[in-house]
Amino acid sequence: MPRRFPIDAVKIDRSFVDGLVSSPEDSAIVGAVISMGRSLGLHVIAEGVETNAQAEQLASLGCGLAQGYLFSRPIDARAAGELLRG
Secondary structure (H helix, E strand, O other), X not given: OOOOOOOOEEEEOHHHHHOOOOOHHHHHHHHHHHHHHHHOOOEEEEEOOOOHHHHHXXXXXXXXXXXXXXXXXXXXXXHHXXXXXX
16 A cells, blocks of 8 residues: 655755755755655755855755745745746
């Protein structure tokens, strides 16, 4: 019987994203989480992305969803709507 998980996404903690570019161990963990999430059909979201180098490394590992100060400071729902409308 196949297992079902009551989730549709997994987040990569900012502590691993922080060391992604400088730490081979963090890079290996991030890559493993991305691979596992994709194998299970889950969205994988990296949090705490602050630099272009982190975003590029995540993209090269196959993580297409990210959040962090690189993209925007925290904003309220109205400001988010305005940002999305362009």
